[in-house]
Amino acid sequence: MAETVTTPPAVTAPGARSRWIDHWDPEDPQFWEETGRPIARRNLVWSIFAEHIGFSVWLLWSIVVVRLNDVGWNLSTSQILWLTAVPSGVGAFLRIPYTFAVPKFGGRNWTIASALLLIIPAGGLAWAVERPEIGYGILLLIAATAGFGGGNFASSMANISFFYPEREKGFALGLNAAGGNLGVAVVQKFVPQIIVLGGGLTLSYAGLMYIPLAVVAAVCAFLFMDNLTEAKADPKPVLQSLRFPDTWVLSLLYIGTFGSFIGYSSAFPTLLVAVFDRQDIALAWAFLGAGIGSLARPLGGWLSDRVGGAQVTMAAFAGLAIGAAAALWSVQQASLGLFFFSFMFLFVATGIGNGSTYRMISRLFQLKGLQEGGSPETMLRSRREAAGALGVISSVGAFGGFAVPICYAWSKSTFGTIEPALRFYLVFFIVLLFVTWFRYARRGSLLARERV
Template sequence: MSGRWIKHWEPENPEFWERTGKRVARRNLWFSILAEHLGFSLWTVWSVIVVSLPQAGFPFTVDQRFWLVAVPSLLGAALRLPYTFAVPRFGGRNWTAVSAALLLVPCGLMIWCVSTPGTPFEVFLLAAALAGIGGGNFASSMANISYFYPESRKGLALGLNAAGGNLGVALAQLLVPVIISLGTGVHLVYAGLFYLPLIVLSAVCALLFMDNLEGAKADFRSQARAATRPQTWVVSFLYIGTFGSFIGFSGALPLLIQTQFPEIEGAHYAWLGAAVGSLSRPFGGWLADRLGGARVTQWTFLAMGASTLLVVAGLRSGDFALFLAAFLLLFVTSGIGNGSTYRMIPAIFAAQAGAEARARARREAAAAIGIAGAVGAFGGFFVSQGFRVSIAATGGITGALYGFLVFYLICVGVTWWCYLRSRVLVTRVPSLAYARV
């Protein structure tokens, strides 16, 4: 090891893995989780801030506040591709430290906005958009960790890494309402001040305890090859349904509760959705390792469709308990789908490549993970916008939910058509017939 660069890395070698690889991989995984966790927290902190803006003296409309919830997903999605390519270019350790430090920008601007009376909506919109910097961390983190683990352990490792990041949403929605209410009145500035030292700590820990893998330094051509693979875009489409739902519902739920059930204190319950969705993600990866990612993903979309109908039933009956329980089920199933869909990517590339091209397949799979993460994150924007348009047009969110239901059913069909039809698997991609995709 020289300058935190590891030159020799053979995770598929059992002897190397037990002697050295497991310990190093785990250390990098834990500090990756810390950085990604804070990235998600800053990415979605506006979902909590918007609920208290009128009380803090910023009387924005519901439509404007839904925009503040939605725009972080746009920048977060756009940054995920360059963030993925940054890992082989700069090294996983180096880029984790830099990307963590960049979170100081949206955090600082948020502090300025909420502490300056009369700040115009356009400046708030910019501050919320820049929170998307935190969304980019996910792609580089997942791509980096995928290099450290052997094929048989990627599902659980990627699931834990993603879940640790996703929990940043739940903890932000749980802690920030408490933090900003300390003392008398509402102090939104406390949210930013709380995260500032944690961001610095994360960047320092990445520098001190993480590693760069020299074998992960692929040239851009080999990574860009992943963008030409049809399977990359099929899985990216499916990831819109799973991760797009998770991040979109996470951002919108506090405001949904406030607008649809105004008598309920949404801050007491909204964090539960992101929490159960995050915790179920590793289970999705684990199930995919054993049952096959495509099979788990297909059943997940069916369950998400059923959960959506239950949410509609809760709205129509005015039963908040049913509404919340159905939404929690929707979060659980989307979390499982996140894990299983991501697990499909390395399995697909490994099966298509064959033994002689496994190293290239790993590099392409890492790039495909970044592409899928980027495309899926755009789904969060469309979910929030779907709710905004539905409320503006009808005063409720039932129309948006029916639209999501149709999309989930389309995803069921796409999963079956592309990965579960035996004849297609055998005739078009023979090796996939024996892979746990």
């Protein structure tokens, strides 16, 4: 029996078999304080947990590949980087249908389904990594299924965006994303220890450990999360978001922030080995980059709530350009210490830029709704369009996670060094800094006056 909430709203009991909330008005201060906040917080907590497991599975290959040649594989640096890039590309592609899944099935229901889908890549990795006889093509195909974990981000962010009022959305989305992003750091920190339990090297443990965790995430979503009727709509508002020019401008910016984060996270352990031949550092310390970047993401959202997302995003791109220049110089000087430090700086900048760019999305669609009259129906449509844009932008941005390792692989195989790739990133970040200023921070523009 489906349970609903009507005005005045009532909280459905945890464990309800089908839980839908019909009335949801977080912009009403009384509703938010008396009813909305605890429900939103509960959904945020379990959304973070499920997304964390998804991100972990998505980036499992980033650290497993460091030890593949130790268990019988004979892979080049380019082949290894492709194994880290393909899951990112598949995950980016899946973010579009995952975004549509929230209005189609409900946020809670899709969280359950998407968590259970993680069993496929986790089990596939556990089966394949210690069977070199299957060949590289099969291994690459199995690695591609890790993209299921990347799709989780889009549906999670689209769902949580409905729960929070505009004034708290930046920090809430930042927390949701950071909790997921931390899955990268957790994988890179603990998998190297898990795979050597018992004194040997058993790479299959990396996949096996996430099968029960995926089940736990699905069970917790079933017991503790809710579906919002407001979010359950036809796909039209999502498609309408594609007509908004800023959806595509922000997609470009998100390639530079999130695409850099996920691309650097997947490639960094391999680069430490390929450039400096330091597998020990890759296995012991590479996780710091993803960890720092993840923790910086809520800071980007929080700062954007206060000073404007465009200003923070510009600062992030300036930091990314500085970090890329420092990384380039460190490779030229063969300085491992500076290389490591420059990448930590890059990760901080990506995290702040992730939070600020995402904060700009909901703010831009809110302004769009106000310019179109600001009626309750218009603002509801605007929120639905914003949720759709979140998924589209996260998908396009995530393709950066595919491009970054491929660019490094091309640079290394063609020139024998990653310097050309770093030069490209330096120029790219400067261009994105200019785009952000021109579109959102240029003096006299509407978006600048509104502190987007």
